[in-house]
Amino acid sequence: xxxxxxxxxxxxxxxxxxxxxxxxxxxxxxxxxxxxxxxxxxxxxxxxxxxxxxxxxxxxxxxxxxxxxxxxxxxxxxxxxxxxxxxxxxxxxxxxxxxxxxxxxxxxxxxxxxxxxxxxxxxxxxxxxxxxxxxxxxxxxxxxxxxxxxxxxxxxxxxxxxxxxxxxxxxxxxxxxxxxxxxxxxxxxxxxxxxxxxxxxxxxxxxxxxxxxxxxxxxxxxx
Amino acid sequence: xxxxxxxxxxxxxxxxxxxxxxxxxxxxxxxxxxxxxxxxxxxxxxxxxxxxxxxxxxxxxxxxxxxxxxxxxxxxxxxxxxxxxxxxxxxxxxxxxxxxxxxxxxxxxxxxxxxxxxxxxxxxxxxxxxxxxxxxxxxxxxxxxxxxxxxxxxxxxxxxxxxxxxxxxxxxxxxxxxxxxxxxxxxxxxx
Numbered sequence: 433x434x435x436x437x438x439x440x441x442x443x444x445x446x447x448x449x450x451x452x453x454x455x456x457x458x459x460x461x462x463x464x465x466x467x468x469x470x471x472x473x474x475x476x477x478x479x480x481x482x483x484x485x486x487x488x489x490x491x492x493x494x495x496x497x498x499x500x501x502x503x504x505x506x507x508x509x510x511x512x513x514x515x516x517x518x519x520x521x522x523x524x525x526x527x528x529x530x531x532x533x534x535x536x537x538x539x540x541x542x543x544x545x546x547x548x549x550x551x552x553x554x555x556x557x558x559x560x561x562x563x564x565x566x567x568x569x570x571x572x573x574x575x576x577x578x579x580x581x582x583x584x585x586x587x588x589x590x591x592x593x594x595x596x597x598x599x600x601x602x603x604x605x606x607x608x609x610x611x612x613x614x615x616x617x618x619x620x621x622x623x624x625x626x627x628x629x630x631x632x633x634x635x636x637x638x639x640x641x642x643x644x645x646x647x648x649x650x651x652x653x654x655x
Numbered sequence: 656x657x658x659x660x661x662x663x664x665x666x667x668x669x670x671x672x673x674x675x676x677x678x679x680x681x682x683x684x685x686x687x688x689x690x691x692x693x694x695x696x697x698x699x700x701x702x703x704x705x706x707x708x709x710x711x712x713x714x715x716x717x718x719x720x721x722x723x724x725x726x727x728x729x730x731x732x733x734x735x736x737x738x739x740x741x742x743x744x745x746x747x748x749x750x751x752x753x754x755x756x757x758x759x760x761x762x763x764x765x766x767x768x769x770x771x772x773x774x775x776x777x778x779x780x781x782x783x784x785x786x787x788x789x790x791x792x793x794x795x796x797x798x799x800x801x802x803x804x805x806x807x808x809x810x811x812x813x814x815x816x817x818x819x820x821x822x823x824x825x826x827x828x829x830x831x832x833x834x835x836x837x838x839x840x841x842x843x844x845x846x
Contacts, residue, residue, distance in 0.1 A: 484797070488700060494721055495695055
């Protein structure tokens with residue numbers, strides 16, 4: 433017999449009889465059985481959900497508060513748009529002397545706008561390491577450079593984050609390879625550095641979970 | 656909210672009403688404020704219902720809902736409209752804000768004051784996502800599914816009541832179940 437019609441599998445999933453030939457095939461054919469299983473899960477979850485009647489509308493004040501909060505936020509320190517950066521880079525050589533712009537190997541590392549000394553957390557592990565984080569404004573946007581001293585091997589790997597301490601928001605910047613003492617990460621477009629005011633280095637287990645492990649090794653507030 | 660703000664949100668909402676889910680996500684990622692208002696209009700019930708079922712009081716659920724949308728706005732650049740699904744992403748943020756709440760209050764609130772935690776948060780998110788999907792199916796699909804799920808009617812009985820051909824009812828059921836299956840997949844992928 434050919435594979436079951438999806439209409440029939442849907443009815444079977446709902447618990448309706450569809451005739452012995454169809455239900456017999458659905459039980460013995462692994463492809464149809466797998467599809468039926470998935471549809472049954474949908475039906476089970478759907479029935480347990482209570483349907484649209486279960487959804488509760490938040491009171492109107494909630495949106496009013498969100499709207500108010502969005503409007504009262506400080507003007508974000510946005511990374512410059514790329515095209516402005518390109519224009520600025522074109523004139524930089526003419527207009528700007530050595531003073532504020534650092535050059536390393538002919539590469540523009542940008543203008544230092546904030547820095548932080550990173551230290552172990554009061555309740556976290558102390559591995560005897562320290563680090564410094566600097567935020568630079570470059571023609572391409574902001575970057576964060578982390579320079580670590582005495583950082584021993586991680587249990588998994590070290591990941592560098594920007595942290596919004598008020599809302600516990602996190603933006604992953606990248607990883608520090610084993611033995612790496614210095615790394616520079618671009619700050620993703622649109623990350624507001626008035627909100628994400630701390631730099632955090634965590635030890636991430638190799639478990640495939642991209643979220644923060646809660647194992648902060650070093651942290652510091654940008655100033 | 657100022658009167659001007661109110662009017663502008665309404666107007667913008669009207670202009671984006673026809674957008675599909677991925678368009679709202681794309682606009683939000685691009686920093687369009689009206690997309691946040693639209694995301695609130697469409698999915699605040701999803702977020703609020705999950706929060707209500709996970710937190711001790713309505714006030715807590717309101718605070719978490721507010722925090723979810725503020726987080727979504729602040730981290731909009733981390734949403735990848737090509738990879739992700741906006742309501743699933745909002746639910747993932749909701750779970751994080753709920754977890755923050757529990758972490759902060761762990762020592763302050765006696766366990767018995769918390770709602771029944773026997774429901775796994777992933778199961779809860781899956782259920783409320785499916786409820787939201789049924790709500791968004793459009794008619795007559797939504798009604799047909801509600802009759803099949805909650806009134807325990809057979810497709811024959813549904814066809815009789817709605818005076819619809821049997822085949823039409825069957826295909827509405829099939830299409831709707833497949834949509835719900837997809838919604839469950841993206842919800843699970845995001846959590």
